[in-house]
Amino acid sequence: MDNKSVLEGRPALERQIAVIAEVAGYLWQKGWAERNGGNITVNITEYVDDGMRALPAICPPVRTGVVLPHLKGCWFFCKGTGKRMRDLARYPMENGSIIRILDDCSGYEIVADNPVMPTSELPSHLSVHNDFVRRGLPYRASLHTHPIELVAMSHAEKFLRKDVLTNILWSMIPETRAFCPKGLGIVEYRLPGSLALAEGTIRELEDYDVVMWEKHGVFAVGPDIMEAFDQVDVLNKSARIYIDAKCMGYEPDGMSQEQMHEMAVAFNLPE
Numbered sequence: 367m368d369n370k371s372v373l374e375g376r377p378a379l380e381r382q383i384a385v386i387a388e389v390a391g392y393l394w395q396k397g398w399a400e401r402n403g404g405n406i407t408v409n410i411t412e413y414v415d416d417g418m419r420a421l422p423a424i425c426p427p428v429r430t431g432v433v434l435p436h437l438k439g440c441w442f443f444c445k446g447t448g449k450r451m452r453d454l455a456r457y458p459m460e461n462g463s464i465i466r467i468l469d470d471c472s473g474y475e476i477v478a479d480n481p482v483m484p485t486s487e488l489p490s491h492l493s494v495h496n497d498f499v500r501r502g503l504p505y506r507a508s509l510h511t512h513p514i515e516l517v518a519m520s521h522a523e524k525f526l527r528k529d530v531l532t533n534i535l536w537s538m539i540p541e542t543r544a545f546c547p548k549g550l551g552i553v554e555y556r557l558p559g560s561l562a563l564a565e566g567t568i569r570e571l572e573d574y575d576v577v578m579w580e581k582h583g584v585f586a587v588g589p590d591i592m593e594a595f596d597q598v599d600v601l602n603k604s605a606r607i608y609i610d611a612k613c614m615g616y617e618p619d620g621m622s623q624e625q626m627h628e629m630a631v632a633f634n635l636p637e
């Protein structure tokens with residue numbers, strides 16, 4: 367195998383991969399990425415030049431079982447299945463790979479740098495990216511991770527009713543209302559990696575940028591991977607404050623509806 371990385375001579379792409387690696391490091395440091403927990407995919411099509419397009423695949427094509435027509439011509443960086451975020455942080459091109467979607471949109475092939483098979487959550491990730499292209503949204507990044515406090519709260523049925531958790535989390539600290547303005551959607555428990563999980567996620571992403579996968583983790587999207595990470599970080603901070611208050615023996619009051627409304631007006635947020 368050629369030892370030259372596809373990133374060589376492509377500083378803009380290299381920078382994107384460096385930011386993905388930086389976020390992978392944060393996920394590990396936060397304790398949200400035990401073993402191979404979590405995954406990241408980023409649509410990197412805008413950084414692909416003719417030289418890259420001419421590269422041969424390094425593995426046979428893989429059919430995913432679903433045809434995603436809006437991904438025609440798209441390229442992605444994907445964390446590898448079974449790979450650790452803490453390793454991705456140091457060696458992104460050994461713990462993730464660059465894939466291109468097949469011309470008939472029925473699957474993908476790995477182009478660089480190593481034959482690392484993409485994450486088992488690829489059905490959710492690619493379906494979500496397909497939907498972004500279909501809707502003409504500028505979103506390029508998808509992140510799945512296991513934030514401890516948010517997952518802990520997803521084990522109580524009372525929090526899973528529509529927007530109950532959103533309102534509790536918004537009320538813990540004004541910034542959550544401002545920086546996660548759509549709140550948190552909920553997808554009831556589904557088998558990891560399943561199409562049912564992908565479909566539930568797409569449905570919720572019509573209204574939210576972050577969705578909770580009950581008793582599993584969260585799936586967040588954004589224009590870039592740092593913004594997707596920030597939204598989860600902000601929400602999990604609120605979950606932590608709620609749980610800390612409960613641990614001190616009281617139910618936190620939370621900001622009032624009037625105070626949250628005041629935030630919405632001041633920051634021009636949707637209500």
Ligand code: 13P
Binds near residue numbers: 448485486510558
């Ligand atoms: P992968 O290692 O296949 O990305 O899976 C991690 C995970 O969190 C599954 O939900």
Ligand code: ZN
Binds near residue numbers: 403404583
């Ligand atoms: Zn997971």
